[in-house]
Amino acid sequence: MSTSNGETDADPRLGARVRTALGLESGPLTVLEGGRSGLTYALRGPEAGYVVKAVPPGRRATGRHDVLRQAVILDAVAGTGVPVPAVRAVDEEQPAWFAMDLAAGEAVEPVLEPDRAIDPPTARARMLTAARILGELHSVPLGAIERSVAASRPVPEVTTLEAEIGKWARTMDAVPEDLRPQGTELIAELAADIPAAVEPVLVHGDFRLGNVLFDGLVPTALIDWEIWSVGDPRVDLGWFGVFTDGTLFPGAGHAVDGLPAEAELADTYREARGRGSGPTAWFAALSRMKMAAIMGHNLVRHRRGAHHDPVQEQLPPSIAKMIADARALLAGEPR
Structure with missing residues (x-):
């Protein structure tokens, strides 16, 4: 399935759900390398970017696949002065997912990279x-x-x-x-x-x-x-x-x-x-x-x-x- 601008989603059903929740008409859902819990995607809208974490289809939201647990703690830490990405949407319908801001910058581990x-x-x-x-x-x-x-x-x-x-x-x-x-x-x-x-x-x-x-x-x-x-x-x-x-x-x-x-x-x-x-x-x-x-x-x-x-x-x-x-x-x- 393609988005309105012709680009293809990595997961068409999830992409449609995410865009609807965020009020976006376009922007493909692409795999974001490096995510280890659940499935991790990036979605770049016309004015902002988002990271989407989702439970793999057919999996229960438990253990490392309980991505909503992360949304809960991000919301709890927001506003404390500790820099965390803001959570913008949460959907508990299976497979569950949440979207947060795609923060600027890079994360590099000097001794390992x-x-x-x-x-x-x-x-x-x-x-x-x-x-x-x-x-x-x-x-x-x-x-x-x-x-x-x-x-x-x-x-x-x-x-x-x-x-x-x-x-x-x-x-x-x-x-x-x-x-x-x-x-x-x-x-x-x-x-x-x-x-x-x-x-x-x-x-x-x-x-x-x-x-x-x-x-x-x-x-x-x-x-x-x-x-x-x-x-x-x-x-x-x-x-x-x-x-x-x-x-x-x-x-x-x-x-x-x-x-x-x-x-x-x-x-x-x-x-x-x-x-x-x-x-x-x-x-x-x-x-x-x-x-x-x-x-x-x-x-x-x-x-x-x-x-x-x-x-x-x-x-x-x-x-x-x-x-x-x-x-x-x-x-x-x-x-």
């Missing part, structure tokens, strides 16, 4: 700005977020650190042992010394520079909210820190001169938030375990044919490095 390299001073400035955004996000009163979410769906329970370990341990355990050397020992060491809980906040879940759009040095949107939760702020900050060090990704990443180290990120974050809750070695180690588990999971899916991606074959050295570095952090050893 050498082909999209940005100059080191820009990478450094963006990373420090992102640390301030994270501090601002964790400063948003949780009660206000929960009230907004509760208007349309149950508020998730607080994710404890025990549950956080358990979630990623299950992912790690599903990876063959030869691909995760000493992974079992790392999980046991983390579980044996869990830090005391702090006041919970809204946790993004995948906070890193690759999920913050920048127009030059100006942040325009924090995106990819599919795994948001309520939990420990140090989980977000520890995860962000993994992406400061290209040496943690041998064969898959590269070092970038001038990027702030984890300690500097934490200082910038604390200044923006106006309070502590900076990362400890434990949270840095947890984040490396999480990364090793995710990489192992992706590699196994590739080798089993569930998702063909030869790039995944570069991951074994990075998995081993993540685990070894995490264990060294917990032991207080030189790295």
